[in-house]
Amino acid sequence: MKIAERTYVISGGASGLGLATARDLHAHGAYVSLLDLNSDSGSKIVSELGSRAKFFEVDVSDTDSIAEAIKGTGAWVKETGKDIGGVVAGAGVGLPGLIIDKKNEPIPISSIDFVLNINLRGTLDLIRQVLPYMTTANHEGPDGERGVIIMIASSAAFDGQMGQVAYAASKGAVASLTLPLARDLSKYGIRAVTIAPALFDSNMTKMLSSKVKLSLMNAMEFPKRAGQPEEFARVVRDSVENSMLNGTVIRLDGAMRMPARL
Template sequence: NGFFSPRSQGMVGLVTGGASGLGRATVERLVRSGASAVIVDLPSSEGPTLAAALGDRCAFAPADVTSEADVRSAVNLARDKFGKLDLAVNCAGIAVAVKTYNFKKELPHSLDDFQRVINVNIAGTFNVIRLAVGAMAKNEPDADGQRGCIVNTASVAAFDGQVGQAAYSASKGGIVGMTLPIARDLAPMGIRVVTIAPGLFSTPLLAGLPEKVRSFLARQVPFPSRLGDPAEFAHLVTALAENPMINGEVIRLDGAIRMQP
């Protein structure tokens, strides 16, 4: 069966953005399937409440993913509390929706906003990967030589970016672009790297939209014609953790949607 049992039993995972949306669903599925999970999220998040509700096999590490010190202490918490780290799932991310140039107001896109999205989404993801794999390298390899798995979150915006998504699409395209080279870097250590590119999911990011807009978006999805359920994202995370042949790949999880401009 290899390193990950069919039910992720005994696995230890660290999930950034783990207090809400896709990350929260992933944490809940890991704990339910017999794994342990460290929720990595901002101090102001629901993380402490969620960790308490999920019990002994869950812990909260307050962290900004762009901080080396914060992420190091989250990785240390996983090893101190649960003995090891097998899986790191990057769900933390931010978005802005601004056109490159507003011709009415003669206003260019804020460079600060652009850099903030790039920094959190690309550098934050990379920061977590580079620090998590140091802990994974200490694991006993399985029969395949596998020691761990990284799952990143991109977006269909990496491929079909819409109007106003320059910063967000660039950041998600960066995550797609680094998937293969990092998988190649980590191959000698037996650590896999896979990226999921979700389509339209029912997350706090979309929950802020009016109902009319949400149902319009849902109708754009060919099949199933609805928003994705975060539990479906979580299901794919555990499937990827359990399947040792999937490596260096980006998987669209999107009901066959191709976003309109």
């Protein structure tokens, strides 16, 4: 599928992996609709990228907030005539916590809800609200393709560490829903792909201590370093362009298998 002259909706698009993705797709001729809570960063990025970029301040755990952004994106698409060709659900959080602590206190349900509401519910809510625009878009190419849904899981979906029950649950769910989503959307010519990165330079990993980062990098086989956002964006681009990528989860982790504890 062609990237140029199509609109891509990217949540978490004002920083980290989402921003790298937005820059890469934009550099290849895409229109990008950036959804993020950071309005200052979002406004600066739009000023930098120009007329093929729009920013919407969005809390992906709030259905109405997503709805306003998608309504605004839909209106923009009507102006430009550039159909929505894809969604990159990049908004995510990590809030580590043992299921029961040393004081024999269970993790607060509010902590679990916070992670699940953004990483899982927010992903599904964004996708379901964008889809009516995608299913009615013009198809292209010999396969009659309309677009692609790209989600972000994590290596924690497969080998989560202590304290990652909520995070691993949210990312494991995203990985698990990839195939049924692809099956639901196959009749519309829309694909579903999930990327599961390990340690990448991002706002989330910036919060980790140097000791934790070193321990994680030591668990990587090759290369022994954090992934770069541009390397993630390259896989997103290939997921858009390669129509045989569908219903699958791509591990992007330098052969890393996380140990039980750091």
